[in-house]
Amino acid sequence: MPPNANSLCYEITNQQTKRTRQHNLETVLNEVLETxxxxxxxxxxxxxxxxxxxxxxxxxxxxxxGDNITRAVTMVKQAAAAGADMVALPExxxxxxxxxxxxxxxxxxxxxxxxxxxxAAKENNIFLIGGSIxxxxxxxxxxxxxxxFSPDGTMIHLFxxxxxxxxxxxxxxALSPGNSLTCFNTPFxxxxxxxxxxxxxxELAQIYAQRxxxxxxxxxxFNMTTGPVHWEALQRGRALDxxxxxxxxxxxxxxxxxxxxxxxxxxxxxxxxxxAKADHEEKILYADIDLDRVEEVRTMIPxxxxxxHDLYKVVDLTESSQDPGDK
Amino acid sequence: MPPNANSLCYEITNQQTKRTRQHNLETVLNEVLETxxxxxxxxxxxxxxxxxxxxxxxxxxxxxxGDNITRAVTMVKQAAAAGADMVALPExxxxxxxxxxxxxxxxxxxxxxxxxxxxAAKENNIFLIGGSIxxxxxxxxxxxxxxxFSPDGTMIHLFxxxxxxxxxxxxxxALSPGNSLTCFNTPFxxxxxxxxxxxxxxELAQIYAQRxxxxxxxxxxFNMTTGPVHWEALQRGRALDxxxxxxxxxxxxxxxxxxxxxxxxxxxxxxxxxxAKADHEEKILYADIDLDRVEEVRTMIPxxxxxxHDLYKVVDLTESSQDPGDK
Numbered sequence: 043m044p045p046n047a048n049s050l051c052y053e054i055t056n057q058q059t060k061r062t063r064q065h066n067l068e069t070v071l072n073e074v075l076e077t078x079x080x081x082x083x084x085x086x087x088x089x090x091x092x093x094x095x096x097x098x099x100x101x102x103x104x105x106x107x108g109d110n111i112t113r114a115v116t117m118v119k120q121a122a123a124a125g126a127d128m129v130a131l132p133e134x135x136x137x138x139x140x141x142x143x144x145x146x147x148x149x150x151x152x153x154x155x156x157x158x159x160x161x162a163a164k165e166n167n168i169f170l171i172g173g174s175i176x177x178x179x180x181x182x183x184x185x186x187x188x189x190x191f192s193p194d195g196t197m198i199h200l201f202x203x204x205x206x207x208x209x210x211x212x213x214x215x216a217l218s219p220g221n222s223l224t225c226f227n228t229p230f231x232x233x234x235x236x237x238x239x240x241x242x243x244x245e246l247a248q249i250y251a252q253r254x255x256x257x258x259x260x261x262x263x264f265n266m267t268t269g270p271v272h273w274e275a276l277q278r279g280r281a282l283d284x285x286x287x288x289x290x291x292x293x294x295x296x297x298x299x300x301x302x303x304x305x306x307x308x309x310x311x312x313x314x315x316x317x318a319k320a321d322h323e324e325k326i327l328y329a330d331i332d333l334d335r336v337e338e339v340r341t342m343i344p345x346x347x348x349x350x351h352d353l354y355k356v357v358d359l360t361e362s363s364q365d366p367g368d369k
Numbered sequence: 370m371p372p373n374a375n376s377l378c379y380e381i382t383n384q385q386t387k388r389t390r391q392h393n394l395e396t397v398l399n400e401v402l403e404t405x406x407x408x409x410x411x412x413x414x415x416x417x418x419x420x421x422x423x424x425x426x427x428x429x430x431x432x433x434x435g436d437n438i439t440r441a442v443t444m445v446k447q448a449a450a451a452g453a454d455m456v457a458l459p460e461x462x463x464x465x466x467x468x469x470x471x472x473x474x475x476x477x478x479x480x481x482x483x484x485x486x487x488x489a490a491k492e493n494n495i496f497l498i499g500g501s502i503x504x505x506x507x508x509x510x511x512x513x514x515x516x517x518f519s520p521d522g523t524m525i526h527l528f529x530x531x532x533x534x535x536x537x538x539x540x541x542x543a544l545s546p547g548n549s550l551t552c553f554n555t556p557f558x559x560x561x562x563x564x565x566x567x568x569x570x571x572e573l574a575q576i577y578a579q580r581x582x583x584x585x586x587x588x589x590x591f592n593m594t595t596g597p598v599h600w601e602a603l604q605r606g607r608a609l610d611x612x613x614x615x616x617x618x619x620x621x622x623x624x625x626x627x628x629x630x631x632x633x634x635x636x637x638x639x640x641x642x643x644x645a646k647a648d649h650e651e652k653i654l655y656a657d658i659d660l661d662r663v664e665e666v667r668t669m670i671p672x673x674x675x676x677x678h679d680l681y682k683v684v685d686l687t688e689s690s691q692d693p694g695d696k
Contacts, residue, residue: 220605242672244571244610245681268670272609275641281607282599313603341597345569354572355684 064200065213087277094230094331096257097126097164100307101135101173102294104322107147111155115162121326123287129166131159131173132293133186133238133261139293139301148176156197166346173258173261173291174237188235188261190226199226231256231333231364237302240264241276241290251284256336260290269304276318278285280361282314283344285339311341312339323360345356389533398614401677418586420659421557422601423584424453428462428500429651434474435461437481442489448653449493455555456493458486458500459620459634460565461514466620466628471511477596483516483524491522500588500618501564515551515562515588526553526562558583558660565589568603568617571610575683578611583663587617601643609641612666612673614658622649639666 099117103110114135121129133139136155137147143330149155155175170191177187190199225234234250234257241247241260250258258280264273273290281288288310295305305322307331318329340346426444432439441462450454460466463482464474474480482502490497497518504514517526523609552561561584568574568587577585585607591600600617608615615637622632632649636656647658667673 049617115610153593242609242670243676244575244606245676245683248571251682267640275602275605276609278602279571279609282569282603314598343569349570349572351686353686354570354576356572357682357684359680359682360679 054076084340091230093330094228094332096289096309096329097121097124098128098289098291098320098327098329099129099131099135099325100292100294100305100320101132101324102328103132103135103138104296105138107136107155111158115158118159118168118170119164119166119325122168123329124326124328126326126328127205127230128169128171128233129252130171130259130261130289130291132291133174133263134293135173135261136175137248138299139263139303140299142305143299144176148178148222150178150180151175151187151189151200152197152242157363159189160191160195162198163191163193165195167193168289169226169233171233171235171259171261186237188237190235192226213365215307219356225250225253225255227294231336234258236260238264241280242272245279245356247284247288249358252288252356252358255331257287258284260288261292262290263301264290264304266302266304269288269306273304273306274310274319276309277310278316279315281310281312285312285343286328286336287311289329292320294324312336342359370580384408386504389434418557419453419661420657423436423454423656423658424448424451424456424638425614425616425618425636425647425654425655425656426456426462427619427621427632427647427650427652428459429623430459430462430465430493431623431668432465432483434463438485442485444653445486445489445495445497446493448655449495453495453624453653453655453657454557455496455498455560457498457586457588457616458620459618460501460590461503461620462500463502464589465626466590467626471503474543475505476503477505477507478514478516480672481522481607485543487522490518490520494520496520496553496560498560498562498586498588505563512580513564515564517562539643552577552580552582557658558663565591567644568607569599574607574611574615578686579683580611581686582613583611583660584614584616585611587615588619590619590628591631593629593631596633600631600633601635601637601646601663604635604637605641608639612639612670613663614638614656616656618654618687621651639663645660 099114099121101117114131116330118129137143143217156172159170159172172189172191174188176187177185179185187200189197192198225232232254234255236246236258241262247258267325277288279289291307292305293303295303305320307320307327308316309327311317311333318327320327384680426441426448427440428444434557441458445456464470486497498514499512499518501515504512506512513529516524518616519525524576540627552559561582563573563585565587568589574585604615604617618634619632620630622630632647634647634654634676636654638644639662647654
C-alpha cells in the first residue's frame with residue numbers, strides 16, 4: 043500500500059474514527075440532554091405549571107361533515123399559533139344539532155373525526171378537548187361522546203356521561219346515556235369534562251372538584267330560551283361552589299338551523315367572575331387559566347375545610363370513584 | 370195564675386223554648402260550619418295553597434337592641450298589613466354584625482327577642498322567620514341562631530347550622546357551629562332556612578330540595594367585597610340547581626358600621642330569574658311565591674327524574690335525615 047494510499051487510508055480511518063467519536067459524543071450529549079429534558083418535564087409535571095392559555099373554538103357548524111372537520115382543525119391550528127396550550131371544540135362539532143342528524147353523522151370511535159383531532163393535537167402540540175360527536179357505539183346505540191387528545195395525539199379519554207331526556211331536542215329519542223365520568227391530568231392541572239346539560243347537575247361538578255380538577259370544560263349548546271337566563275348563571279354557580287375555572291364552548295349561532303344555539307362561549311374564574319365571553323358569532327375565545335388564583339380564592343374563602351362532611355356529603359358512585367385526584 | 374200571667378208565662382216559656390231551639394240551631398250550624406271549615410282547611414293543607422306573599426324585612430339595625438326589636442316588630446306588622454303570609458328578618462336582626470358585639474347582645478332562647486317575635490307572629494297571624502340572633506347557649510357557647518314562629522306564636526324551629534371560620538368577620542372566633550338542619554311545613558309548602566354563608570354550600574340546598582322544600586330562605590349579610598360578585602350569583606345557582614324559590618334577607622347598609630352589609634335582599638324564582646330585589650336601604654321587599662311555577666319549571670326541565678343517582682348522590686347525614694319531606 044503506497045504511503046499516500048496508506049496516508050489516505052489513515053486519513054479515512056482517522057476521519058472515520060473522528061466521526062465515530064463525534065457520533066458517540068453527539069449520542070452521549072443527546073442522551074444527557076434528553077435525560078435533562080425529561081427531568082425538567084417531570085419536574086414540571088410534579089410542580090405544575092402555574093398558568094396556561096385556553097382556547098375555545100366557537101365553531102360555525104354547517105351541514106357538511108367534511109367541512110366541519112376541516113374548519114375545526116384549521117381553527118385549532120390558529121388557536122395553537124396564538125399560544126393556546128389547550129383547545130376545546132363545541133358539542134356536536136362535526137354535525138348540526140338535532141335528533142334528525144345524529145344517525146346520519148354518527149361514526150365509530152376511532153373514526154374519521156377523532157383521527158383528524160388526534161392529528162391536530164399532535165401537529166400543534168396541544169391538549170385538545172374534541173367537543174363531542176354523535177358516536178355509533180359497538181352496541182349499535184348512539185352516544186353523545188367527548189374525546190380528549192394529549193399533545194402526542196393519543197386519545198386520553200372518552201366521555202359520555204350526558205344524561206337522557208333533555209328538553210332541548212329530546213336527545214333521548216336518539217342518544218343513549220353514558221355511564222362514565224372521569225377527568226384527565228395535564229402538566230397544568232387536572233381537568234374535568236362534561237357535556238352541556240350536565241352543567242345543571244351540581245353533584246357532577248362537586249365530584250370533579252373532589253377529584254382535584256381546577257378547570258371544568260362543558261362543550262354545550264344551550265338554546266335561545268335557556269341560553270339568556272341559564273347559561274352564564276349555571277357556570278358561575280359551578281365555579282363559585284367549587285372555586286375553580288369553568289369554561290363552556292358552544293357552536294356559533296346559525297339562525298337558519300333547526301336548533302338555534304345561544305353561542306356565548308364563556309370562561310368563569312374561581313371567584314365567580316366572567317373573565318372571557320364570546321358573542322354569538324364564530325370566534326376563538328382565549329383565557330389565561332391562572333392556577334395560583336384558584337389557590338388564592340380557596341385561601342380567602344376556605345370552603346374546602348369548612349364543608350360540613352358530618353352533615354352532608356356528595357358521594358361518587360362510579361367505577362372510577364377510587365381515583366382521588368391530585369389536589 | 371191569671372190567664373194573662375199564664376199567657377205571659379206561656380209567652381216566656383215559648384220564647385225560652387224558641388231561644389233554646391234557636392240556640393241549639395245556632396250551635397248545630399256553628400258545629401257544621403266549623404267542621405266544614407276544618408275540612409276545607411285540611412283539604413288546603415293536603416292540596417297546598419298554590420300562592421302566598423313573602424315579605425323580607427331589610428332592617429336598618431342600630432346599636433340599641435331594644436330599638437332593633439321594636440323596629441323589627443313594627444315592620445313585621447307593616448308587612449302583614451300589606452298582605453304578607455310569611456315574613457323574614459335578616460341575620461343578626463337585634464345586634465350589629467361583628468364578633469365584638471355578639472357576647473354583649475347574646476341572650477338565651479327563649480328570651481326577650483324571641484318572645485317579641487312569637488307575639489308578632491301571633492298578633493299578625495303570619496309565619497315569621499326570625500332572621501338570626503346571637504344565642505347564649507346553655508353550654509355557655511355563642512350560636513348564630515335562627516328561630517321560626519307559626520301564626521299561633523309557637524316557636525316551630527331552632528336553626529343553627531351556620532358554619533365556623535368565615536372570612537367575613539371570622540365568626541368562629543365568637544360563634545360555635547351548630548349541628549342541626551331541618552325545614553318547616555306551612556299550608557303553602559315546606560320551607561328550608563339556612564344562614565348567610567351556608568348558601569355557598571350547594572349540598573345543603575340539595576338536601577333541602579330532597580326533603581321537599583319549595584322555598585329556601587337565607588337571612589344573611591354579605592359584605593361590600595363578596596356582595597357585588599357572589600350574593601345574587603349564589604342565589605341563582607341554588608335556585609337553578611334545585612328548581613325552587615330562593616330568598617335572601619340582609620340588614621340595610623350602614624356605612625358607619627364596622628361591618629358594612631351589601632343589602633340587596635332578593636327573591637329568585639325556580640327558573641333562576643330575579644323576581645324581586647331591594648337596593649341597600651331599609652325596605653320591606655315583597656314577592657308572590659307561586660308554587661305552580663315550581664311544578665311548571667320542573668315539568669319543563671325534569672332534573673329530578675334525570676339526576677343520575679347511579680353515578681352520584683348527595684347524602685344527608687344529620688339526625689333528621691329520616692324525614693323524607695312531603696314533595
